[in-house]
Amino acid sequence: MTMDFDYHWQITPPGRTLSVHIENWRTGHRAFEATLSLQRRPITSRNLAAALVRHPLMTARVFLAIYWQAVRLWWRGATFQPHPKHTDAASPGNGEQAPPERVGDIGKTDTSIS
Template structure:
């Protein structure tokens, strides 16, 4: 479904998304914080041809850190194969990646999201690539997208350790809007239908121009370092509040 007020040509171009992320923990201790953030929304076809494209595409290509879990070769083909294996779906259109790229040779993405379309520009699948720290592990969740869904609602079982202050016995509910003028991603951690924790990402689309890129970098400097510092700073605050530490499942015993 093509978002209103955006042409297909514009929708098939890489862009920036800028906005705010909020984490809200309700149980066992309330803990809420938010900060400004921006992401690159990259058409993987443009990433492949970036060497012969504009300065901005070359900028992204040079600083993009390819996830090593997919091995060598074309990243788009790797995602197509992943969706085929997990969901038995064929992706024959563009694939977009919402992610951070390297800043001063460093990047850490708690989550990157692939939006996989067919040739009619219908969204068919979403792949969420989750990373943890300090273990430097990665896990992918693949979900199919139904037709004519304005806001996509996914329910999944948690099967990857992310936070040392959150156990594995949770379910996820993800609410994701179609990327357009705005983009919303909400993730709830549920236990017996009660929301224990929510992460909310609210973003507005910006055209990928040098001016907009410099604006984002000026308003939110060193964003990758800010993300990692924030993870450890908030972990310290949770510990000081007396929230129980949960060992990595593989390290227990």
């Protein structure tokens, strides 16, 4: 799968809760969608210990899982897909953010920066 997508982000202002929603679009069709919803908790010794017990060595587990998946894909003959290059300086991928399209949107941006 190539990386030439438009990315639509929706992020709520941080408060008691935080929500991040992303949609990947290509040629007018949504190819991927994900949402992350979080609740604020105070940083206390008890909460930190509870998180460590619930998720021991999470960073190492995620790191190993990513590279294990990469090895499995390589074994199956998957090829590396480089990031698409943008030659037009006025393209949406130049780091500028487009204005929001809907209430609650941070904005619709193409974050594929070369």
